[in-house]
Amino acid sequence: MTAATPQETAPTDRRVSTRVGSISESATLAVDAKAKALKAAGRPVIGFGAGEPDFPTPDYIVEAAVEACRDPKNHRYTPAGGLPELKAAIAAKTLRDSGYEVEASQVLITNGGKQAIYEAFAAILDPGDEVIVPAPYWTTYPESIRLAGGVPVPVVADETTGYRVSVEQLEAARTDRTKVVLFVSPSNPTGAVYSREQVEAVGRWAVEHGLWVLTDEIYEHLVYGDAEFHSLPVVVPELRDKCVVVNGVAKTYAMTGWRVGWVVGPKDVVKAATNLQSHATSNVSNVAQRAALAAVSGELDAVAAMREAFDRRRKTIVRMLNEIEGVECPVPEGAFYAYPSVKGLLGKEIRGRRPATSVELAELILEEVEVAVVPGEAFGTPGYLRLSYALGDEDLAEGVGRMQKLLAEAR
Template structure:
């Protein structure tokens, strides 16, 4: 028996599989849950943790769901890949918003964006395949890659680069095991947006290296200061080696409805549909009909929300940069500020000396009653993410608490 072999009693005594036991809890959801628990206990916590619009889902979308709930045809199983009318509407919406023409058969409707993320990696990756992950990254990406047997390869770009990776960095990270480039713009957690020229350059590089590109475009409609969203699927000729991920959660304030999608080559979508048929079957039909109303309707609601997000974005960045020891670049997309707090680490604060951004975030929550997500959730320590998708009054109160608490 090899020294690395595990004995039968050891295997039998292990209650949780290594694969599942190695998964870290979603840090953003954990912070949000802790903040809500403290609120329930009577503490006036301001939560900057979850990326969730504070607006209600637009009324016409809710009405579509109500009508669907009354219709017996939606009380039954439907195709695992999604309602045909929704797949067609997503294809139409994709052409409208990003200029990318796809067939409805290239669309798979999923239970939220996270399922689309996981199924994309599970469908493409074999054990040991590497995925280049621009960092800071959304906390779910590396876990989904590992669950699929892949290896995430982090490529870090700090605030000095505007949190935007360069082709030189990507080139330095590639190996013979690299299969996929993950590309996200606008970014969660940084709010960074690649210019059309940068998107095209990275897309051409990926094509020259014969890589798959998985692009998460869920924040496509949330850009500011005249900055454009550009889909890498149209910016460069990637052939059929591109998968587009998206959903209704952020654009239409529908985080709880759980409808996302992946778009890709028909053989990949068919394989992912097979996986979904065994994992969850179809997405709830009422939610699908709500999503149909969303993607088929006007963008009026999102434009109204965007004005509020823009106002809050500017207020948050100004407030954070007024704190000695915090540097916060202005984000041009999504609804997050990603603040550099490395100068605060090692400084005595309220009788404690935090050495990591995780320790700092814990201290801020306990003493200042403000919930932020530490940089460790998204890559290296030394940063914190704050969502500005909350009410103006709460945002102002939370920033004021940070200013008072972190004052030297």
């Protein structure tokens, strides 16, 4: 026998695991952090990067948190799956807002929507299972799928269809390894909202092929004009036993920093995800849970006021973006994002540079006019930019105005 070579016997010198090392940084948070760092340095940067309402959390929610801080019972561990009263309130809120009747035992309270998404995928997927992911997609979806051992399979829609995928596209992507289809309406990053007929078509296709559906409903209250939100398991009740809904307080109640989300689904899946959370993080902050209880149990007046402001800004940003030659921006029907195509600008000279990608164009915009936007590469579709219009009216007009002047120089 020949002796093993040092290369064969030496332990790996990899310092970070392949699984975690392959995960990309959140592009939206990275852009937001860069914009905030520049602002802190005194630069007049306007950031369109993060999907974060510029409104404060409503006072009655804050007061609930203040009272919770004073109560010693909130200083201790509570059930890993969430406060029983909050789980019951979310079940009631789900019925009120979407018509979906569930029990408190079908609810898991998580540390924000991101943990809800990861734990839901982790509870459903085995290694190698495929998840169909409509693109443009939010940056976290494919990374959560990979962390859970699954394989994301993008299905791309563009501005010609309002960024909505068809059942025919989904069917073309289905294989014998497909287990889950991701469904998001209203959508981040595009603001696309599916009609009831389109929701039903997707749901019935999933039922026909025995697929699970994970649906993210966090923008349920942010729809505009004639668009309407429709909850998939309500439209297609036959899907209930293979449907997981994720949601949270962040967008509806301007509570991004409070970190409270939830999973609603079949009891066995919710129990499995709860077991996972019991080892990962245990319970969500009790103070934040008490604040969320006040939010989901209260009226939606504050939400209506925010939606009115977002609708106004939506119209402004779409109009201003479409005034730029080489930019095509469909009208978003939900959420608070515009997702313009900038393919008509790529390769053109702008201040001595020729950006070939939307990444390079976003860098040029930040460096030349100090406006932060997120390139489409982060969402699986190069050639686009995402701009959140969840910022003040004056900043929005000033930021897009700077872009108009810069991009008018394209030759």
